[in-house]
Amino acid sequence: MQLLLAVLALAYVAPSTEDSHWCYEIQAKEPNSHCVGPDQWPGNCKENQQSPINIVTAKAKSNPRLTPFIFVGYDKKKQWQIKNTQHSVEMTLGGGMCIIGGDLPARYEAIQLHLHWSEMSDKGSEHSIDGKHFAMEMHIVHKKMASSSKGQDSDKLAVLGFMVEVGTKTNKGFQPLVEALSRISKPHTNSTVTECSLQDMLPPSDKLHSYFRYQGSLTTPTCDETVIWTVFKEPIKIHKDQFLEFSKNVYYDKDQKLNMKDNVRPLQPLGKRQVFKSHAPGQLLPLPLPTLLVPTLTCLVASFLQ
Numbered sequence: 649m650q651l652l653l654a655v656l657a658l659a660y661v662a663p664s665t666e667d668s669h670w671c672y673e674i675q676a677k678e679p680n681s682h683c684v685g686p687d688q689w690p691g692n693c694k695e696n697q698q699s700p701i702n703i704v705t706a707k708a709k710s711n712p713r714l715t716p717f718i719f720v721g722y723d724k725k726k727q728w729q730i731k732n733t734q735h736s737v738e739m740t741l742g743g744g745m746c747i748i749g750g751d752l753p754a755r756y757e758a759i760q761l762h763l764h765w766s767e768m769s770d771k772g773s774e775h776s777i778d779g780k781h782f783a784m785e786m787h788i789v790h791k792k793m794a795s796s797s798k799g800q801d802s803d804k805l806a807v808l809g810f811m812v813e814v815g816t817k818t819n820k821g822f823q824p825l826v827e828a829l830s831r832i833s834k835p836h837t838n839s840t841v842t843e844c845s846l847q848d849m850l851p852p853s854d855k856l857h858s859y860f861r862y863q864g865s866l867t868t869p870t871c872d873e874t875v876i877w878t879v880f881k882e883p884i885k886i887h888k889d890q891f892l893e894f895s896k897n898v899y900y901d902k903d904q905k906l907n908m909k910d911n912v913r914p915l916q917p918l919g920k921r922q923v924f925k926s927h928a929p930g931q932l933l934p935l936p937l938p939t940l941l942v943p944t945l946t947c948l949v950a951s952f953l954q
């Protein structure tokens with residue numbers, strides 16, 4: 649009996665945030681899973697400026713400072729390193745790619761991109777727009793570059809969120825990533841994509857003037873509230889078959905028993921926060937000065953322009 653009690657006591661130790669790994673709902677629901685699902689995620693995940701959120705377009709406040717971004721180095725073609733992080737598929741970026749403008753307080757350098765998806769075309773995105781979820785959501789994570797304003801943590805990262813919609817047309821720019829998926833089926837494996845650029849994967853930049861902005865968090869533990877979020881209105885469009893390659897080829901576990909899908913954090917309350925939107929499409933804007941300088945801009949020089 650005493651032994652039994654001891655065993656029970658051991659088994660009953662509350663899941664420690666150090667020992668038990670966090671996971672998505674679909675993994676937590678598996679029989680014999682010992683991971684920590686979204687309602688018990690550790691760190692800052694219970695704070696009140698969390699992501700993702702549902703964006704109610706009618707309540708988003710127009711902000712004329714939300715000008716179009718300048719995407720520096722996004723046209724650079726490279727065989728990017730790609731890996732299965734056990735929670736997502738992540739492409740390592742870095743090296744001379746940054747965003748300028750869009751009312752960000754500094755330049756932000758691109759570090760990595762990753763995706764969230766489902767196998768159903770109406771539930772793979774983390775954010776929703778007027779209650780609608782998309783098939784996938786792509787996040788390009790950017791880190792604040794050196795700037796004079798110090799000490800503030802809430803603007804450490806700028807994440808660009810792109811909705812992905814499925815259709816009947818193959819997206820050639822997305823294909824290198826799709827083809828790499830079968831080479832990173834197991835967690836913690838890596839590969840490279842055939843040469844491509846971020847620009848190839850995104851909608852044309854003239855369609856990226858409309859976006860939403862709010863202050864939020866990482867959507868994975870430890871859910872740090874350090875993210876300036878930008879969610880673009882224009883979705884990336886890929887073929888249904890390209891979309892299905894994700895849930896078909898990538899796995900959460902090394903035994904390849906659980907396909908990676910629904911790697912999506914549930915929606916979080918907006919609370920007291922305000923969502924902003926960039927100018928209405930079609931509205932005439934004065935040409936922002938930096939646009940004139942684009943060809944000469946790099947991420948590293950000319951920070952005095954900020």
Ligand SMILES: *[C@@H]1O[C@H](CO)[C@@H](O)[C@H](O)[C@H]1NC(C)=O
Pocket residue numbers: 729731837838839
């Ligand atoms: C990629 O995988 C190889 C083989 O497992 C490993 O040696 C290497 O460190 C990995 N590279 C990265 C950047 O994770």
Ligand SMILES: [Zn+2]
Pocket residue numbers: 762763764787867
């Ligand atoms: Zn993400």
